[in-house]
Amino acid sequence: MAPRADLLRLAAVADALLLLLATGLVVFYAPADAVQGVVQKIFYLHVPAAIAAYMAFAVVLVGGLVYLWNESPAADRLARAAAEVGLVLTTVTLVMGSIWAKPIWGTYWVPWDARLVSTLVLWLIYAGYLLMRRIATPGRQAARFGAVVGIVGFIDVPIVHFSVTWWRTIHPPIETAAPGALPPAMLLTFAISSLAVLLLAAVLIGYRYRLEALRERLAAALDR
Amino acid sequence: MRAIEAVGLRQRYGTRTVLGPLDLVLEEGERLAVLGENGSGKTTLLRLLATAARPAGGELRLLGLDASTERTELRGRIGYLGDVAGHYPALTALENLEFFCDLQGVERPRARATLELVGLAAAAHRPAAELSRGMAQRLGLARATLHAPQLLVLDEPDAGLDEEGREVLAAVVAGRTLVLATHDRELASRLCQKSLDLSRRGLEVYR
Amino acid sequence: MRAYLRVAGAVARKDLRTELRSREMLPALGQFVVLALLIANFGFDVGTGGSRIAPGVLWLTITFAGLLAFGRTFAAERDQASLEALLLTPASRAAIFAGKALAAAAVLAACEVVLVPALGVFFGTPVLSLPLAAALVMVTIGMAGLGCLFAAIAAQTRARDLLLPVLSLPLWVPFVVVGGRAVQVALGGGGELNGALALLLDFDILFVVVASLAAKFVLDD
Numbered sequence: 311m312a313p314r315a316d317l318l319r320l321a322a323v324a325d326a327l328l329l330l331l332a333t334g335l336v337v338f339y340a341p342a343d344a345v346q347g348v349v350q351k352i353f354y355l356h357v358p359a360a361i362a363a364y365m366a367f368a369v370v371l372v373g374g375l376v377y378l379w380n381e382s383p384a385a386d387r388l389a390r391a392a393a394e395v396g397l398v399l400t401t402v403t404l405v406m407g408s409i410w411a412k413p414i415w416g417t418y419w420v421p422w423d424a425r426l427v428s429t430l431v432l433w434l435i436y437a438g439y440l441l442m443r444r445i446a447t448p449g450r451q452a453a454r455f456g457a458v459v460g461i462v463g464f465i466d467v468p469i470v471h472f473s474v475t476w477w478r479t480i481h482p483p484i485e486t487a488a489p490g491a492l493p494p495a496m497l498l499t500f501a502i503s504s505l506a507v508l509l510l511a512a513v514l515i516g517y518r519y520r521l522e523a524l525r526e527r528l529a530a531a532l533d534r
Numbered sequence: 535m536r537a538i539e540a541v542g543l544r545q546r547y548g549t550r551t552v553l554g555p556l557d558l559v560l561e562e563g564e565r566l567a568v569l570g571e572n573g574s575g576k577t578t579l580l581r582l583l584a585t586a587a588r589p590a591g592g593e594l595r596l597l598g599l600d601a602s603t604e605r606t607e608l609r610g611r612i613g614y615l616g617d618v619a620g621h622y623p624a625l626t627a628l629e630n631l632e633f634f635c636d637l638q639g640v641e642r643p644r645a646r647a648t649l650e651l652v653g654l655a656a657a658a659h660r661p662a663a664e665l666s667r668g669m670a671q672r673l674g675l676a677r678a679t680l681h682a683p684q685l686l687v688l689d690e691p692d693a694g695l696d697e698e699g700r701e702v703l704a705a706v707v708a709g710r711t712l713v714l715a716t717h718d719r720e721l722a723s724r725l726c727q728k729s730l731d732l733s734r735r736g737l738e739v740y741r
Numbered sequence: 742m743r744a745y746l747r748v749a750g751a752v753a754r755k756d757l758r759t760e761l762r763s764r765e766m767l768p769a770l771g772q773f774v775v776l777a778l779l780i781a782n783f784g785f786d787v788g789t790g791g792s793r794i795a796p797g798v799l800w801l802t803i804t805f806a807g808l809l810a811f812g813r814t815f816a817a818e819r820d821q822a823s824l825e826a827l828l829l830t831p832a833s834r835a836a837i838f839a840g841k842a843l844a845a846a847a848v849l850a851a852c853e854v855v856l857v858p859a860l861g862v863f864f865g866t867p868v869l870s871l872p873l874a875a876a877l878v879m880v881t882i883g884m885a886g887l888g889c890l891f892a893a894i895a896a897q898t899r900a901r902d903l904l905l906p907v908l909s910l911p912l913w914v915p916f917v918v919v920g921g922r923a924v925q926v927a928l929g930g931g932g933e934l935n936g937a938l939a940l941l942l943d944f945d946i947l948f949v950v951v952a953s954l955a956a957k958f959v960l961d962d
Contacts, residue, residue: 378958427914434911441907446898448548450588455894458955459908462890465951466912469944473918476940529549586829610831620822624759636751637830637837639744661762677826 313516321516325509332503340499349413354499356406358507359399360429366396366511367436371464374457383526386453389460391518393439395511400433422478428471435463535598537562537685537711538583542592545578553578555592558730562684565712567722570732576715577617577689579732583713584614584687597684610638613683615691619674623663627654627673630662631680638681648676652702667694675706686712692721745839748832752840756814757847766813770806770852777802778856778863795864796924799856800917803880804910806852811888812905814845815896824896828960838889838956845892846885853877866928876923876934879941880916886945886952887912893959915944 336354343350373389376382407426408418420426439459446452492500537560544554553575560566568576581587582594585605594601599608621630631645649658652672657665665673671694678686691703691714700721707714707725716722722729760766781798818824827837857877861868891908895901923937 431911431914434907438904438907438911442894442898442904445900445904446894451897454958454961455898458890458894458958462887462912462951462955465947466915469915469947470918473915473940476936477918477922532549584829586825606831609829612829614826614829616822616825618822620824620826622755622759622823623821624762625755629755629758633751633755634826634830636747637827637832639747639831 313520315520318513318516318520321509321513325506325513328502328506328509332499332506335499335502340496341493346414349410352406352410354503355507356403356410357500358504359402359406361504362507362511363396363399363403363432365508366392366399366515367432367460367464367467369515370396370436370439370460374460377453377457378461381450381453383453384523386456387519387522387526388515389456390443391515391522393436393443393456393460394518395514397433397436397440398514399507399511400429400436404429404433422474424471424474424478427474428467431470432467435459435466439463535562536560536595537564537597538566538713539595540592541594543579543582543589543594544591545575545582545587546590551590553582553732560711560713560728562711563709564728565707565710565714565726567726567729568713568715568732569717569719569722569729570734574732576732580614580687580689580713580715581616583685584612584616585609586614586616610681611684612687613678613681613685614687615671615674615678615689617689619670619677621662621665621670621673621677624661626659626661627665627669628658630673631676634677634680640681644680648680649673651679652676652706653698668696668699671695672699672702675703679706684711686710688712689715690717692716692718745833745836748836749840749843752827752837753843753847754840756841756844759817760844760848766810766848767851770809770848771855773806773809774802774852774856775859777805778859782863792864792866792929795860795866796921796928796930798864799860799924800921802856803849803853803877804884804913804917806856807849807881807884807888807913808906808909810848810852811845811885811892811909812895812902814841814848814889815892816901819896819901834957834960835953838893838960839953841893842885842889842952845889846881849881849885850878853881870927872927872934872938873924875938876920876927876941879938879945880920880923883916883941883945883948884913886949890952890955890959893956897959916941919944 332354336351340351340354342348369392370389373385373392376385377389407429411420412418439456442459443452443456446455538558540556540558542555542557544556545552556579568579570576578587582589582601583596585596585601585608588602596608597611601608621627622633625633628645628649631649632642635642635645646655646658649655652675654669654672654676657669662670662673671691675688675691678688686707688707692700695703704725712726714722714726719729778798781794781801785794785798815824818827828834857866857873858868860866867873888905888909891912892905894908895904898904919937919940922932923934923941926932926934926937
């Protein structure tokens with residue numbers, strides 16, 4: 311059962327407005343950071359994208375588990391849609407993070423930071439997932455393999471993070487931005503932009519799912 | 535109990551239907567020959583009956599069990615020789631069989647006994663890579679019958695067999711429930727009581 | 742349990758016997774190891790402190806040798822068309838998987854037996870080192886568990902040679918990171934070894950369990 315087109319369109323329009331509002335807040339309302347200046351505003355996209363990416367990959371995990379449980383094609387379709395959207399969001403996270411890191415840390419990439427490494431590994435795992443889905447025989451086989459890679463991959467990510475954190479303790483610590491207490495204006499901006507990005511992710515997954523469902527229905531109809 | 539009970543059985547690759555819908559019933563003890571031109575779906579049907587593939591539609595019960603949910607149980611009761619035998623080339627004929635004894639959970643001495651049954655005792659210690667096509671086919675027959683299956687599914691087992699090999703084949707299938715795909719109508723009528731021609735879609739009974 | 746051990750043992754024995762008779766993989770892997778070290782020897786400036794880069798060279802060589810060894814174990818079954826016959830038995834999928842992973846791990850371990858002395862020759866690292874051996878054994882087990890899982894997937898798809906590294910390498914990162922540290926310590930860098938080994942053991946247990954559970958879904962159809 312595909313999500314209804316009119317509901318999806320409604321959500322898309324609502325999210326477009328929300329994104330506009332978030333952009334407005336980021337540019338005109340949120341104060342510039344005392345230490346980092348304007349660059350800090352990247353975080354209003356960077357952090358929500360990271361959160362949304364993790365949630366998308368959690369959907370891949372759950373979709374995979376459900377598929378292995380009852381072989382429902384819908385669960386697999388959802389997992390696949392979420393993996394694609396999650397990969398795009400991870401890309402956004404990495405690129406935004408690098409742009410931020412250049413002026414703040416003086417380099418695009420810090421090889422021993424756990425968060426950077428695990429985000430990159432996350433990207434690589436799901437890029438591998440999507441490549442595998444493209445190569446495997448569509449249908450049951452691709453769905454099963456997808457479920458396995460989606461589950462094992464999700465388990466691996468916190469372990470990567472943990473290993474690098476463990477490894478780093480014997481290296482000079484890197485400088486991280488002190489979080490501190492956020493002023494209310496920043497908090498509000500962050501909340502609105504997070505909501506906008508999460509809704510965007512949901513809408514994209516919905517459209518991707520619907521596209522796949524329609525394609526399968528078309529194939530079934532042509533077959534008959 | 536029925537060995538095979540198929541209702542509306544269908545298979546497709548991608549969007550192309552390659553088999554069915556097909557209804558088929560085989561009682562225990564009966565031997566069925568599956569005939570048909572190249573590409574008529576013989577191998578596809580046999581793979582379904584051997585639980586090597588899952589049907590795209592329809593129902594399939596084998597030996598009273600469901601072919602898609604009770605596969606593990608079925609695999610201990612079905613013997614299958616596919617269109618490619620698939621022996622381990624570096625292992626000897628005997629070692630190949632002994633390996634499958636371990637996997638099937640039957641005693642290893644069965645390997646040698648079965649090898650003698652198909653007339654390969656002399657080649658027991660030759661690597662499978664050095665066996666001729668006919669000998670490899672006999673080894674395949676031995677592997678398919680190693681665990682005394684209740685249903686035997688053979689995909690063109692006569693390919694590459696000499697006269698003696700055909701006698702072996704006849705001896706192996708005697709008294710068993712069998713599905714056999716072949717192009718040889720004479721062999722089919724000799725070994726089987728029924729035939730199914732997938733090109734014409736008709737079930738015939740030999741008299 | 743007895744059936745599990747019987748099947749796993751039979752599969753591992755079959756694979757190792759095949760390897761010992763055909764001698765396809767081990768000579769090739771041995772040569773690969775020496776060639777990799779030779780390339781590293783010229784690629785890096787070894788003149789100044791070869792032992793500093795030795796752990797990195799060791800890791801690159803092991804991961805890529807592992808990809809070859811694990812990929813081969815399932816690709817061979819598929820090329821010989823024996824995978825189908827193997828799977829059309831009632832034997833437990835987890836046991837079949839365990840047997841194949843065990844044999845593949847043994848092949849990689851044999852390859853490491855060549856690698857460590859060769860590393861000693863090229864980079865002057867210690868050859869007989871118990872900590873090094875311990876670290877390598879633990880890493881090999883975990884990498885084999887995950888690697889064979891993806892090798893089984895890759896072997897059943899088109900373009901399988903491409904898929905295996907893409908799936909395996911990112912998931913091996915924990916082993917490379919922690920194992921890498923253990924090897925640095927073992928090869929004379931400062932630091933504590935036991936913590937790293939304990940962590941590797943945890944990873945081994947986790948991934949061997951996960952891979953065994955997943956084997957059922959990967960080795961079917």
